[in-house]
Amino acid sequence: MASYNEISVPTLARLIGTPDCPVLLDVRIDEDFDDDPRFIPGAFRHPFKDVLDLADELQTRSVIVYCQRGLKISQGVAAQLRASGVQAEVLEGGQFAWRDAKLPMVMTEKLPPLDTSGRTVWVTRHRPKIDRIACPWLIRRFIDPKAQILFVAASQVTNVAERFGATPFDIEDVYWSHRGETCTFDTMVEEFGIGHDALTKLAAIVRGADTNRHDLAPETAGLLAASLGLSRMFRNDLEQLEAGMLLYDAFYRWARDATNERHDWPAASAKG
Structure with missing residues (x-):
């Protein structure tokens, strides 16, 4: 079960393709992205160290952050965004969990x-x-x-x-x-x-x-x-x-x- 400030893969999957889908922020490091260069549908990539550059434009949006496993990078980025007033959650299990659920991914x-x-x-x-x-x-x-x-x-x-x-x-x-x-x-x-x-x-x-x-x-x-x-x-x-x-x-x-x-x-x- 997803913990506080996390969203589960099945819950996110129900939002993909709808007008209510949150902003999906891929913050994987280059090595992890190169290992599997696919996006969760609708996601965009941004360097995790520069994520506060996005804080102003994300103020009125819900954001889901994911890295490879949903651990330190996702948790840190989401925490930084929340500290800047952005409603941000982490995808439980990260990109690996989405991949392992065999859900569609953008080439x-x-x-x-x-x-x-x-x-x-x-x-x-x-x-x-x-x-x-x-x-x-x-x-x-x-x-x-x-x-x-x-x-x-x-x-x-x-x-x-x-x-x-x-x-x-x-x-x-x-x-x-x-x-x-x-x-x-x-x-x-x-x-x-x-x-x-x-x-x-x-x-x-x-x-x-x-x-x-x-x-x-x-x-x-x-x-x-x-x-x-x-x-x-x-x-x-x-x-x-x-x-x-x-x-x-x-x-x-x-x-x-x-x-x-x-x-x-x-x-x-x-x-x-």
Whole structure:
């Protein structure tokens, strides 16, 4: 059982991929990171000796700190942050405990380079519908919560990518795109190594809606309808993305927690 100021692996696993996920701070030393250069989904790395540099920006956030085993480095960093007014906990057992639980981990060699603000930058075609909302949701919930998403004219995606150091996605002839009968969302789940049951269910729905394969899942038509409705409600692509984040949060929680739940009318009434 996790002790005071610690969080267990199962408890953290329930938070990953949700809007309530804390900031995940990887403070492993270089040797330990090189031994297993993967992140817990959504985590970012920072030198433990410089952690107080982050204190101001973390004041309003909950933080989970982890090193290799969750011992002296994690405990010390979390204590320093708490002394600076940050709500910080340690992951019980550290990265080893997460790894040994066989939970998804992000393949860091697939991560795009960070900009000067320490975030990944992605660019795609404007006026998104399905894949171009689903992918940013996946990136921000499982890869990089601070990721910047740029929407530009279709003819300028590659040019903007080159000039602004952004990573293009969901256009033809780039790495992060459709492959065969799968869509860009599938590509990201597979290449980042974050696949698990809920994302697999969600990926089938996204693929069906994005490629007009409504036979893949009954929920496909609903996602298509909601996505097209959002595209008519918003002229601003970033406002549409923010609304779409909530939509995909709901689909993810359904895929994770509610696939066996049914609803009917009239509701069962108590007798007597």
